[in-house]
Amino acid sequence: MVETTEIETKTETKTEAEAFEPFILGIFCNWCTYTGADQAGTSRMQRPPNLRIMRVMCSGRVEPEMIIEALRRGADGVLVGACHIGDCHYVNGNFKTVRRMPVLVNLIEQYGLNPNRLWLRHISASEGAELTEIVKEYVEILKKLGPNPLKKHK
Amino acid sequence: MSKSDLSSQPTSDSDSSPSSDIRVGVYLCHCGVNIGGVIDMTEMVEFAKTLPDVVIAREYKFYCSDNGQAEIAKDIRNGLVNRVVVAACSPRMHEPTFRRILVEEGLNPFYFAQANIREHATWVNMYDSAGAQRISQDHLRMQVAKVRQLKALEPQIVMVRPSSLIIGAGIAGINTALDLGNQGFKVYLVEKDATIGGHMAQLDKTFPTMDCSSCILTPKMVEVSRNPNITIMAYSEVEKVDGYVGNFQVQIRRKAHYVDQSKCTGCGECALHCPVVVGNEFDLGMSHRSAIYIPFPQAVPGLYTIDMDHCIKCGICATTTVCEPQAINFDEVDEIETVEVGTIVVATGYDTIDVSHLGNYGYGRFENVVTGMEMERNLSSTGPNLGHPVRPSDGQTPHSIAWLQCVGSRDTREGNHPYCSRVCCMYAIKQARQYKEKHPEAECYIFYMDIRAFGKGYEEFYESASHEYGIKFMRGRLAEIQENPDKTLLIRGEDTFLGQPLALNVDMVVLSNGVEARADAGKIASLVTIQRSTDGFFMEAHPKLRPVDSLTDGVYIAGVAQGPKDIPDVVSQAKGAASGAAILMAKGEVEVEPYFSIVQTALCAGCRSCIGQCPFGAITFDSVLHVAHINPAQCKGCGTCVSTCPNNAILQNHFTTKQLMSIIEGVLGDDRVW
Ligand SMILES: Cc1cc2nc3c(=O)[nH]c(=O)nc-3n(C[C@H](O)[C@H](O)[C@H](O)COP(=O)(O)OP(=O)(O)OC[C@H]3O[C@@H](n4cnc5c(N)ncnc54)[C@H](O)[C@@H]3O)c2cc1C
Ligand code: FES
Numbered sequence: 001m002v003e004t005t006e007i008e009t010k011t012e013t014k015t016e017a018e019a020f021e022p023f024i025l026g027i028f029c030n031w032c033t034y035t036g037a038d039q040a041g042t043s044r045m046q047r048p049p050n051l052r053i054m055r056v057m058c059s060g061r062v063e064p065e066m067i068i069e070a071l072r073r074g075a076d077g078v079l080v081g082a083c084h085i086g087d088c089h090y091v092n093g094n095f096k097t098v099r100r101m102p103v104l105v106n107l108i109e110q111y112g113l114n115p116n117r118l119w120l121r122h123i124s125a126s127e128g129a130e131l132t133e134i135v136k137e138y139v140e141i142l143k144k145l146g147p148n149p150l151k152k153h154k
Numbered sequence: 155m156s157k158s159d160l161s162s163q164p165t166s167d168s169d170s171s172p173s174s175d176i177r178v179g180v181y182l183c184h185c186g187v188n189i190g191g192v193i194d195m196t197e198m199v200e201f202a203k204t205l206p207d208v209v210i211a212r213e214y215k216f217y218c219s220d221n222g223q224a225e226i227a228k229d230i231r232n233g234l235v236n237r238v239v240v241a242a243c244s245p246r247m248h249e250p251t252f253r254r255i256l257v258e259e260g261l262n263p264f265y266f267a268q269a270n271i272r273e274h275a276t277w278v279n280m281y282d283s284a285g286a287q288r289i290s291q292d293h294l295r296m297q298v299a300k301v302r303q304l305k306a307l308e309p310q311i312v313m314v315r316p317s318s319l320i321i322g323a324g325i326a327g328i329n330t331a332l333d334l335g336n337q338g339f340k341v342y343l344v345e346k347d348a349t350i351g352g353h354m355a356q357l358d359k360t361f362p363t364m365d366c367s368s369c370i371l372t373p374k375m376v377e378v379s380r381n382p383n384i385t386i387m388a389y390s391e392v393e394k395v396d397g398y399v400g401n402f403q404v405q406i407r408r409k410a411h412y413v414d415q416s417k418c419t420g421c422g423e424c425a426l427h428c429p430v431v432v433g434n435e436f437d438l439g440m441s442h443r444s445a446i447y448i449p450f451p452q453a454v455p456g457l458y459t460i461d462m463d464h465c466i467k468c469g470i471c472a473t474t475t476v477c478e479p480q481a482i483n484f485d486e487v488d489e490i491e492t493v494e495v496g497t498i499v500v501a502t503g504y505d506t507i508d509v510s511h512l513g514n515y516g517y518g519r520f521e522n523v524v525t526g527m528e529m530e531r532n533l534s535s536t537g538p539n540l541g542h543p544v545r546p547s548d549g550q551t552p553h554s555i556a557w558l559q560c561v562g563s564r565d566t567r568e569g570n571h572p573y574c575s576r577v578c579c580m581y582a583i584k585q586a587r588q589y590k591e592k593h594p595e596a597e598c599y600i601f602y603m604d605i606r607a608f609g610k611g612y613e614e615f616y617e618s619a620s621h622e623y624g625i626k627f628m629r630g631r632l633a634e635i636q637e638n639p640d641k642t643l644l645i646r647g648e649d650t651f652l653g654q655p656l657a658l659n660v661d662m663v664v665l666s667n668g669v670e671a672r673a674d675a676g677k678i679a680s681l682v683t684i685q686r687s688t689d690g691f692f693m694e695a696h697p698k699l700r701p702v703d704s705l706t707d708g709v710y711i712a713g714v715a716q717g718p719k720d721i722p723d724v725v726s727q728a729k730g731a732a733s734g735a736a737i738l739m740a741k742g743e744v745e746v747e748p749y750f751s752i753v754q755t756a757l758c759a760g761c762r763s764c765i766g767q768c769p770f771g772a773i774t775f776d777s778v779l780h781v782a783h784i785n786p787a788q789c790k791g792c793g794t795c796v797s798t799c800p801n802n803a804i805l806q807n808h809f810t811t812k813q814l815m816s817i818i819e820g821v822l823g824d825d826r827v828w
Binding site: 025031037045046049051052054056062063064075086087093151 | 274792
């Protein structure tokens with residue numbers, strides 16, 4: 001696992017980085033972020049083609065295994081989308097996510113992955129514009145980071 | 155044993171590895187040009203055929219149409235497919251439509267998955283076909299992988315109580331209450347103020363018909379109070395909402411009136427004797443009331459309340475000579491009442507936009523600059539000047555008045571109000587006409603960006619204001635207002651028609667300020683778990699097709715709480731919300747998605763970690779079997795317990811770990827070429 005750190009910190013050449021299209025897996029809660037992503041679509045807010053979205057009912061449902069599995073299988077970034085604190089459809093599921101994610105970020109770091117490979121963001125049902133900005137920013141950051149090194153370890 | 159080891163144990167979740175009898179049909183919808191105009195559908199069909207267990211892949215212009223649905227139905231009927239994936243719009247839009255086809259063809263509706271390739275692919279990558287295609291293919295991979303793992307489920311049926319909670323008793327809440335009450339449903343109408351009526355009670359006349367607002371509102375208020383099915387809970391606030399569609403438990407704080415409402419006769423002697431004088435909120439502080447008061451004479455319920463922030467506890471009102479029925483009770487405390495309802499309607503209305511921060515207009519500094527609502531009270535025959543508007547600085551009749559439109563609204567500079575408030579153009583014209591009727595010699599100016607006279611009879615109303623009433627409409631945005639030494643006002647700006655600077659002296663300026671979401675809208679949204687739009691108003695489930703439903707089943711929204719609108723639109727929407735709630739209650743039962751979680755007793759170690767995670771108290775501990783148990787009726791299906799269980803012992807229907815993991819494996823399969 002140590003070697004992945006080295007790969008991770010290795011700087012890519014510019015052309016490689018430019019050609020690289022990061023794969024982002026979005027795990028979004030049904031009530032806020034998934035709906036916000038629908039709103040971004042309905043409002044035709046254009047974003048880079050890097051985000052795949054899977055739906056869970058609440059961000060509290062997001063299991064550490066899912067994130068680890070996605071990264072292990074080569075996703076370049078995982079974006080967990082939750083309601084804002086206080087807005088969770090199930091009262092406080094997102095609060096649990098907020099507490100769980102930093103531990104996971106820590107864990108993936110110990111595995112040699114850059115902590116930016118896992119983002120948690122609070123995006124409400126009307127924040128399609130915020131989602132769009134977040135995806136743009138995430139794509140930029142992941143492009144700089146380069147491909148997930150675990151991809152090569154299949 | 156680690157958690158991942160356990161997941162390979164034979165559980166009801168994992169014994170369903172896709173087998174040869176799974177036949178997936180993939181239906182790729184063009185959605186006109188929305189999808190078909192961006193990505194290559196023929197290529198998508200070929201791609202779909204390469205996915206595991208896919209036996210049929212078809213494309214069609216509109217799968218939601220009759221013909222499209224028939225094609226899917228035929229394939230199921232002919233035994234060709236037993237799992238269905240539609241790649242189209244968001245499942246939030248058409249999942250119910252497609253599930254119904256499965257039911258009609260005798261297939262379990264939960265053998266369906268929808269790949270969102272419109273909102274999440276082609277609409278956000280309209281100019282990048284290759285990118286949109288990539289995302290669409292991945293979304294298809296994900297849903298095909300998921301559908302292979304899905305299990306048959308029985309829809310859950312829950313009873314719906316024939317009673318409704320309505321929060322807010324403006325014209326929206328009042329109409330909803332009457333419509334529901336008249337249909338025989340029990341209604342609890344909760345209003346935070348001491349009277350029902352809302353903003354409409356403050357209006358003098360209403361555009362475009364110039365009906366007297368009180369004359370059309372107060373009979374409705376009385377009707378509400380007489381309706382045996384409606385319980386008015388004035389001076390009350392909702393504290394807590396538990397439960398789910400059909401069965402909400404609501405805690406309501408009944409604020410202390412310090413006047414026993416069962417004894418008060420509303421005679422008003424107390425107010426006459428009360429020595430305290432404070433500004434009356436109903437007249438925006440332009441008139442006075444005592445500490446013991448009713449908000450306005452036609453208030454419903456017309457019973458008195460003591461404003462403890464201002465009461466000096468002199469006790470005069472409590473003497474038998476003043477209050478014969480002995481209704482005064484200084485020791486009264488707030489009470490919490492719990493009611494059980496099947497449906498909820500949120501009709502909490504609006505706040506007017508605060509204009510005191512708009513420094514260039516001088517509101518708060520210049521006495522003769524007033525807001526739209528202040529002018530409304532100023533014009534009202536029940537207002538502080540009994541319908542004879544005066545200039546605040548000297549009490550004289552103003553000769554010239556200018557209305558400034560779009561103050562606060564359509565403005566992103568200060569406060570975030572990019573939207574049109576939809577009532578200010580019309581209320582300014584109304585007020586100017588009212589003033590002209592009283593003082594035909596007066597000069598009335600309306601400074602506007604553009605006049606929005608969109609409703610029935612509005613354009614005619616506007617036309618006659620300029621042609622018959624001689625109101626002067628000036629197109630331009632005003633830069634600032636200055637006060638002259640005699641307190642008249644100098645308006646400066648630009649006439650955008652003539653392209654010339656403009657300066658005008660007037661006696662009085664009315665800032666036609668718009669409306670905004672109530673300051674406590676966030677609190678209400680959390681209480682009933684509904685969403686808010688970018689503008690802060692409550693969000694409807696679909697802007698066109700479900701304008702009065704919230705995203706939460708059984709909760710509806712009505713009136714300006716959902717967005718700016720005038721009274722005709724508020725009333726129509728209130729009827730809509732009442733009808734939505736009534737449909738549920740008349741049926742008496744509703745189907746809810748069976749996404750509840752189940753403890754697999756054999757795997758449960760009895761650690762109880764899940765119990766504290768459940769916000770709904772749905773998990774109990776069976777101390778005999780030493781396992782956790784989830785009550786499906788109480789479980790709302792968030793799945794938080796599932797991700798908490800260290801033993802993988804909990805399954806969430808339709809979102810089992812296996813099913814969710816299959817999505818990830820499906821899109822990030824070993825065969826994926828990077
Ligand atoms: C100056 C002005 C003039 C206007 N003139 C006209 C006109 O001539 N014609 C026309 O068609 N429209 C007019 N309008 C628009 C009109 O006022 C609104 O369309 C209408 O009053 C909205 O009714 P509502 O019931 O949605 O909201 P509201 O009237 O705001 O009622 C909401 C009610 O809910 C209560 N409430 C709020 N929060 C809570 C809570 N948490 N718990 C319990 N209760 C709560 C409030 O106290 C209030 O009673 C005018 C608006 C303004 C500002
Ligand atoms: S429902 Fe969105 S985080 Fe819980």
